[in-house]
Amino acid sequence: MSTTDSSAPISSAPKKTFLERFLLVELLKGMWLTLKYTFRPKVTVQYPLERESVHPNYRGILRVDESTCIGCYLCEKICPDKCIHLEAERGYTKGKGGKYATYFYIDHARCLFCGLCEEVCPVDSIYHSNEYEAAVYNRADAVHDLRILDSGHDIIHYER
Amino acid sequence: MADEPSNDSAEEPAAKPAAEEKPEAVAEKPAAADATPAPAPEPEPEPEPHPVTAALTGQFGDKVSDEGEDQCGTPIVRAGADDLTEVMTWLRDGDLKLNYLSSVTAVDYTTRDPRFDVVYHLYSVGENHRLTVKCGCEDGEGVPSMVDIWPAADWLERETYDLYGTEFLGHPDLRRIFLPDDWEGFPLRKDYPLEGPNLELLTRQQAAFRGGQFDRIRGEQAINEQEREMAGPGVVGALWVPEPPADESETETPDQEGD
């Protein structure tokens, strides 16, 4: 139970005199407020034309830095909805030793954008970009392969 | 935490080592691998029963058994299905004033006998104490309904019935609440596959998608073979196929991750 003395009944409904009721005082107060708001600056952003920048911490579309990925499968393991898929091989093809990913795709249609993969990646190869425009015309396009993940997907920016 | 459970029960120490003994764990950054040093286990030789449990056992004797406390310090008791109504009525009207039924659920211990535990979480608005009551329930049998004692039990029991299939005898309207009336099986049972029992059906849908119909949806930009291989089957249908596709994967296994 709370320690406050709020158990005392509070008259919840405001009392009004007859004159106040008859002259619609509270209604006019409300109308005065809305009238003032008519002339105040507006807060909305005209989206396709103007874009608000997001905070750097924002978890947008996933990207993978192909050159640093060591193919450790941690992101695939931690992903709660299994949207990351990769296969890694051992080799020296890309000018570095150790494992590298040969096959990597992320299904953004399933992604939760929870950031767990970013958190577990030991080499900070997979990360959330600040890009949030991920709408596509068909589901297959929501799947980003290693090429797209590395270089970023094409965003069709609205012109006009 | 403000109210770290001070009266650790016998179960508590068991939890700590288990939590810590796994350094090779699917490794994340090794920085904080070590947990808080566990509060020194206090192996009390004879754990004092919680006053709530004591009051209850004092009233009912053998009909209820003390099961210790959970990690929040809430006492747990177990009662038989036959005595449940009597015990619960006393809990509400008696000295403990547990007037608030917080939640009803069940736990499926597949191999145990009885298979289910129906769990009631009680609370006293005013006295501010909690109690967990458990009652065993065999598959196909039931426990008495609590609707007459707490009206709140109505939907909570329907939910439990819907997801576990435990009957509540005397419930006025025991129907499924979330799932469609003609749903087969009870999803939260441990033997119910994660992705549902109609896996074969879904796979067929998926195959249909992957075959002709999907291309129709895509129209002129028909997906080429390479792209399809790259995209993998998880893209198209509603289901995820765990392995990268070698060829047509007709059979799918339930999600095995987490084991």
Add this chain to the structure above:
Amino acid sequence: MTDFLIINVVIPLVQIGVLLGILGLATGYIVLAERKVLAFIQSRLGPMRVGPHGLLQPIADSLKLILKEDLIPGSADKLLYIASPIVVVAAAFTTLALIPFGEGITLFGYHIPGVIADVNVGILLILGISGLTTYGIILGGWSSNSKYPLLGAMRAAAQMVSYEIALTFAVLAGLMMAGTLSMVGIVEAQLDMGVWFIFVQPVAWGIFTIAMVAETNRAPFDMAEAESELVGGFFTEYSGMRWALFFLGEYTAMLVMAAINVTLFWGGWLRPFPNVEALAFLDAVPSGIWFLLKVTTFLYLYIWIRGTFPRYRYDQLMALNWKSLIPLSILNLLVTGVVMLLLA
């Protein structure tokens, strides 16, 4: 003979043509104004995309509505379903003929009056015809053969019939002052008295204003539509152009009610203080502009109220009418009569 033809046929036809042409556009722009004003109240900008500041939005909207598929529910009573939006629009448009928009002008030697038909029972006719709108709404709701429209139609019928009483009583008070039923006559009476009726009949004006909002089914009295309860009320099933006709009818009705309000209480086309010579320079502004200015103010009031208040409940709305407005308007009528008798 030519004069007769011109005065009685050509001029009215031209007037009607001009009025309908303007009105079609005006309704679109009232909708745009409503969206804009509501947006401003709500800290946003409203339509901005079509044309500069969304000024071409009404054209885009009407184009969309015309091109939209016109659905008729399978179980609907088709004849009535098609007829009811026409009834609503026709009734609303007819009343416009009786509204004096100005003093009139002289063109090519012919005096063109500011009103299409100055009938000597003008205001009675307006109230009568606008009452027909109710039929359109009831029929529309009923013929849809759907539950939400039916409820909406029931509400609309009850509401509009009840509020007509309060509305008429409020009008009566003004008419007693004017001593005529002609819309032009009412304005001229105010010119003769040298004072707008609002200053002598403030209570009647208040009642009229509340009743007019209710009569046109506008927030906070938009029971019949009540999109959060009845998902659109009587026109739930309508789509495309038929839906647009209901809309057109509603906004025309708003315009007509605002015009009556202005004519009856705010001196119609008269400038402020019509008899004060010192303000004669105000006559430079054409009378039609004064009228439109006043009507615009009332249209703004409609929108402003919608942006501020929650919605009444159906039974509370009826209670407000029967328990407050009607008794008050009768009392007002009585007082007016007594005072006029004493002064006469």
Add this chain to the structure above:
Amino acid sequence: MLETKEFELNMGPQHPSTHGVLRLVLHLDGETVLDVDTVMGYLHRGTEKLCETRNYYQNVPFTDRTDYLAAPYNNLGYVETVEKLGGYQVSERALYARMAIVELSRIASHLFWLATHALDIGAQTMLFWCTREREVILDFFEAALGDRLTTSAFKPGGLRRDLPEGWVEAVLEFCGTFPARVEEYETLLNANRIWMERTVGIGVISGEDAIALGLSGPMLRGSGVDHDLRKALPYGGYDTVDFDVPVYPDCDSYSRYLVRMEEMRQSTRIVQQALAKMPEGKITGKAPKMIKIAEGVEAYHVVESPRGELGYYMIGGGKDIPYKCKIRAPSFCNLQAVGPMSKGLLIADVVTVIGTIDIVLGDVDR
């Protein structure tokens, strides 16, 4: 005598005022409600089943998606339960940062409740004013937690990352201006006769009935029951901050409206205090990277979410995944009152009643 028939009206699952995919079958006499059948489950995603197959860290994002209007509170409930199971300590800094974040989420949730509730009753301006303020809070979440709605805010042991530079100051500035905004809402609604006629005496449920029906949160406090889990069973450091619990005795929608309005102010106070008390230090978790809870270890932990008593009942299974994870959803239990509360009222009042219960269908169906 004319024969009269009961009129059956389907409200939902696609209806503007059912706040999601709730379906009510109203049995009407004219416009008077005789009985209400509630049909739900359209949004049932089997969260509890999913939680039994994912490990303790992976489950956090699922909890976002139950009560998505107050996701940090759900994260808190889950994470605190895991901490109880494992006996993990939370650093002071994390404790107060969490408190500030969840109280911000309470404000955001109540703002959205007010927006939709007022919109249902016809005051559409409230929708935009409230979302405007909520937007600011969501920006805070975006900066501190990484996402606006599905925050996945916490992890066992603390937060996932430290608060960004300047965050605390920005939040404090918001807390300074916010009460004036609440005042504006109240100017528009509090004394408004239409608002009062629509809410006073609508959806009455007595305190005893509310307790028996398992209602919680503002539903209880609007019925005169002085009960708030933050005071009754303090968790997460709530015993160290000073705030009042608003209680109004009228048992109607208007009381609950007043309770929630006052709670927004009190939450602002809590945020200010929490940020003032927040020390420097480590904010990220101290829990092991792989949480394993021994078999049979269980905890039922409850927190006072914006909607009421949010409980997590979890049992360890000896592995890194919980054996059982039951979510006691406040919306689900509160929704039980929709039948008793709307009997004898009109259709328009059913809308008020749904609004005043403040359900989130993701929370109801899970």
